[in-house]
Amino acid sequence: MIRLVRRMPVRRFLKVLAYVGTWVVLSLAIAGAIFLHSERTVEIASHEARLSPNFSGEVVARMGPVLPDLRMPSGSRVGVEVELGKTDAATLEELTSRYAAIASQPEGQIAVAQRAVEAMALAALVQGAVLGAVPLLVWALVGRARRQELYAGLPTRRGLAVAGLAVALTVAAVVPYGWGRTDQPAEDWTSLRDFLGPEVPLPDELDGVEVMADATTAQSRRLIESGISSYDESLKFYSEAADDAAMLDLRKPEEGETVVLLVSDRHDNVGMDKVARAIGEAGGATAVFDAGDDTSTGSRWEAFSLDSLAATFKDLDGRWAVAGNHDNGGFVRSHLEDLGWTYFDDEVIDGPGGSRILGVDDPRSSGLGDWRDQTGLSFTEVADLLGDAACAADEDGDRVNTLLVHDANIAKPALERGCVDLVLGGHIHVQTGPTPVTADDGRIGYTYTLGTTGGAAYAIAIGSKLRRPASIALVTYREGRPVGIQSITLQPNGRYDVDPWAPLTY
Template sequence: MSSFRLLRVLAWFGAWLVVSTCAASLIFVGSERTIVVASHDATVSPDLSGNVVVRTGPVLPDLRISSGSEIGVEVELGKADTDSMQVLTARYAAIASQPRGQVAVVGRAVRTMALAAIVQGAALGAVPLLIWFAVGGDRRRDLVRRLRTRSGLLGAAVVLVVLTGIVVPLGWGRSESAAERWTPLGEFLGPSLRLPPEAEGVEVLADATTAQTRRLVASAVSSYRQGLEFYSRAEQDAAGLELREPEEDETVVLLVSDRHDNIGMDSVARAIADAGGATAIFNAGDDTSTGERWEAFSLDSVAEAFEDYDGRWAVAGNHDHGSFVSEYLGELGWTYLDGSVVDGPGGSRLLGVDDPRSSGLGNWRDETGLTSKEVGERLTEAACQADEDGERVNTILVHDADFGAGALARGCVDLVVGGHVHVTTGPDPGVGENGSTGYTYTTGTTGGAAYAIAIGTKLRRAAAVALITYRDGRPVGIQSVTLQTNGRYDVDEWVELTY
């Protein structure tokens, strides 16, 4: 290739790159996505303001904080599933104390819009080049001559006006109104309320606020500080727990259940898992209280806390009504068990199914109205058939361990684990009809939930997790860890499982 031709190719590429970059930038700042943020249907719009602005609606003041980069984002909160402002502000406080899940959600939305803008910009950038080649040299020279005439100048002006009409509405960031008066949160609330260091960069839109609004915000900040202090201390203390250290040939799995939206415990559970050498997680269900879309913040949080785990298995609990929970966590990379035997941790085989009191019934979804007894029978048959085929199931993961009682009674499984009752029991051994030993274990509520409610500044009741050790494809030990409501840890001895 001659140097002249190379220069022409580089010029074409440079022109494409400039046009593509400009087009992608304009498309990006004009984009928006509707997602679920902080239990709201929310519209997310990127801009170049360098700030994260949260438009909360008519009651609470809007919030603003620096994004730490040139890219900013505006989040406009829509409807929320609550009829109490106090309940809503309590949710805000809980989410603010553990924001990583929601930050990840908004970040994914912004990255998706950026990628879409780049693809569209690249395509648009090629249009002028295609037109350039399609017109040809003779026609281009003719157009240049005509451009010098009155009609040519008029045509160029019309094109310029049209392009301006397209570009200006998109804008380079949604500029804030000159009437907006942003005030530091500490100044807005007054000197009587101690502001946590993490909130010092937050500003509020202070116009048209009332004394009631200030009280709501002050209550949320107070709850935020209390929750942050309690769970941060618990997370730090977890790192120093004296837990059994796994051998080189062992795999440790963290078992959680009945989180019931308490995202404060997710970082604590992860700290316990790290201290115990866990590299995978079992989730026995009831991540939510109703299974509705507004509880996506809870699923975002647990997914973010264990994002780097290769093994993440789960079943839905009786409170995870509908298919939203399993579908949403499935999109985030979790494996939901559907009544089929799958590969489990440490070379083991794993079986599980959703609680029939929720709508999901794994491979039996097309059979409506199955009772808990019928689901237990199906689970038993699946486990015992696998045992007969020489593919013994080592663990059954269910929301309620009673669903695995039949498989244990027939000696077709090594270990059944679940939750549901919010109290830790086991591991309890039993000898099946075929002489094989199996165990059942139930963990307490990881969210520290009273009934189906766990959100608050601290635990409503003791929170529990368990560490299950696998060796040579079989579960060989369990260690229970309980966080009391006063912040004290109770660590049980590691219980060996022998067969």
């Protein structure tokens, strides 16, 4: 490339440089215009939300007719306006509680907005690059001789008529774009601290937040105060729990061992995600299993829970998951697969530490059990087919070292036939095991059921604190087989209970 430039005549080089410079300027100008008029619809904060980028350097959340709009710095030159749309929250109190829980663990929602803005920016750049090249291509296709003829014809009556028509067409295409538009009225913003007054303590993390001061009712003020209180309580509880996790006396992996974090039944409690991650780091975990029930209904509004999970564990070496009975329909699996999580298609695949793993979504998650191409199967029928698949793999020399399920009962046939080393599940919100199971041929396997990582008493665990003990486990692998499990429980009062590491022997 350098040699080519050196051999190129100066005049020609300057001409090429002028073309490239013109193309870059046109492309960036067009891309900027396209970017500023782009929008995306995504799921944010349990709403269907419309995102519009700008260069204000601020994030503005349009909260709807009751709650006041919010504004805060974006941390860069690029800003975004988020218009919150429909949600399935039954009451404003429920919605405010969701906001508080999500705000205490915002990484997932920030990642969603960033991906949307980056996608719009990339699309605008591609379109700008193509459209910016059009005038230059037309210029080149017309040719020098024809351009000189056109220049010579401009002073004539025909030339003036053609030029006038071109200008008129351009004006007709561009000017109506702004017809009917009015300038946005001036907005009266005030800091959240001034809005609430000195009697309401405000966490330091909210110092940069501003509130639209007009059209605010006493009810909306009370809702904001309640939300701030819940946010502060949630942030303190889960942040302290995450900090305390670093001090836990957990077994550290020895040379040649791989540790996997196990979570299950989060039920939308995003606050526990950073706690689980902190426990995993303290125990040397490099991968994660998710035994399902990340949501309460599997609805799109619960995307915030999945986004938080994905953002928290995005840099781990492996992420395997199954859908639980509350992850109803296909949204949960599809969304997490798009975010890099591995689900199972009825085949044994590579697992952590050189092991082999098989998994199955809970047949109740879709309302209809299914296995391979068979639909409408009962829980028991899927359990039998799962056992057949595990045993067939074992006979072929591809033993299943880990069988990941939501409800451990579905893996009973495989375990009782001696075809798997370890069954991992959740579902019942109570920790049990690891329990050895001896098959008729004398082979030993284990079953382990995790409690609820979300501390859920019901199908949804959004709140400022745990409703019941929250469970996390660390599974150790050596030479391709699970060799031990350590259970950790966070009590609602913030106390940790750490079980001794339980070895698995075969």
